[in-house]
Amino acid sequence: MTDQIRLLEGLTVLDFSQFLSGPSAALRLADMGARVIKVERPGQGDICRYLYVAKQKIAGESTIFHAINRNKEGVSIDLKSPKGLRNAKALIKQADVMIQNFRPGVIERLGLGYEEVKALNPNLIYASVSGYGIGNTHLEHKPGQDLLAQSISGLTWLNSSREQPPTPFGLAIADLSASYQLVQGVLALLVRRAKTGSGGCVDVSLLESLMDLQFEVFSNFLNGGQAKPRRCSNANAHALMAAPYGIYQTSDGYIALANTAVNKLGGVLGIEELCRMDDSRLWFTEKTFIFSRLQNLFVTEPSDHWLDLLSQSEVWCSPVLDWPELFANSAFKQLNFFQTVMQGDEQMHTTRCPIRINGEVSRSSKGSPTIGADNASIYQEFGLEE
CATH class of the missing domain: 3.30.1540.10 (formyl-coa transferase, domain 3)
Incomplete structure (x- = not known):
């Protein structure tokens, strides 16, 4: 079943990213009608394929991977080989958006940093996710991982009650926040491109996204004598809110x-x-x-x-x-928030896009691609080397 919102129809997005933040951003663009091509290395592909939750697999791979890579096409390219790099550049020349979240410095060493890519395609929107911010020499070599970013950001001291230790969120709040910020930046640059014809580069980080998420409590801290939030001894939900919250x-x-x-x-x-x-x-x-x-x-x-x-x-x-x-709950049932996608011959139940446009929601039964699933058609369409 496909009943997809087509606002971004005609746009081609190259998803070079792995794990959660970049692929989640690409998924949201796909849900809005963009054509998203997931670019993976041959053989292993996205490491998230093997990031299991409770040892749960669908079609032999991680449910997390399938949840955030549904509704995409798949092509395999070895970026470390001369032919693979030429193929990547051929794709980039014809794309509208490129998303990447390689470790700092890796994409530049591959020859696909923004300046190199801009020379190939000045109209491209280049979107990057890092762990701790571009040029942050103190942290740039630290793994850009969700729990680590939560711990550095101070966020864990807002959860649980006063006698409890710092408590992280029970989900990948850093990755998800960064993905939302990235989508906003991409869409803003697409609007500008429609007006000026020029592309641009958007960078977000896990740490900065978590800092922005805390803007309310940070503003109080910065303007209130820099007193640390004091969690309540019990029933704590917000360190700065008055009782009975x-x-x-x-x-x-x-x-x-x-x-x-x-x-x-x-x-x-x-x-x-x-x-x-x-x-x-x-x-x-x-x-x-x-x-x-x-x-x-x-x-x-x-x-x-x-x-x-x-x-x-x-x-x-x-x-x-x-x-x-x-x-x-009857109110939740009325939202009809889940959908079924196909992973080969298997069904997977997952969430739909939460955005409504003119009262309509976006749905698609298309699951995530296997590694290189669309090599034949994409190689032919974009003139890539076999």
Whole structure:
């Protein structure tokens, strides 16, 4: 089944990248209608093909690889051979966008750095992902890996509660953030190219993307005497938000409370001490007391009891769902967020593009390519050497 948004139809994207950040950016462009050709080395291909989650495989390879490389064509080229380099350059001359995330200096040594590529195709949009920023001599040789970037960025000190050690996100937040930034840069340069006819180069890094993700707390740090965020002792959800913002245990699960006046909440719940807190400054200075008082009450009844009571008084709240509960939720089902793609003779269930254009979503049943899957047609179409 294919019901794809065609906004970028007619554009050719060369995906020279591996792992998550670059391929995820290329995937989003593919979902918007661009033709994405994944360029891999013969034999081994993208190392992500062998990056298994819970030892799970589909069509003999990693589910991660298939999830972020679906809807692409595949060609194999040995960039270290003279013929392979000529073929790569022949492709680049005819492409609109090139994405790469080689280690710093590698792409230049191959002869495919931006200046060399710009001479081949001045109209090309050249998109690069690094771990820690172009020219960062202190970190450029450190592996550009998600957990390492999270740890350097300070992000891990925002998660969990005060007594807990630094806690990383349970997903590749650095890679994904960088991929979103890269797509924005590519699209901005495509708009400029449509107006001026000139291409350009966009660079993003895992570290800088995580720094941008923290712009809210960084701004407070920079303008507030550079005091470190102090996580709450319990129910912590945001180190800078006033009580009651957080997650609380009930007798059968958890609920979340967002921004709510503490004195109003005290009235709804019948907690006299909170009713008297009409000075909003106390919602910051007395967070530990407020959280403890609320937690002691919420644990006495099931989640539905509290959600019904709070919702009737227009208190911002929600259940905290695990994945089975989310998938069974009628509101989530209405989004129809999953799709099925084909990996050879096997089916793979995965997510769709989250963007709606004119109320429509983009879907495609086309899975990820095997290494060199489209060599015959691409070599012929682009005039590459066999």
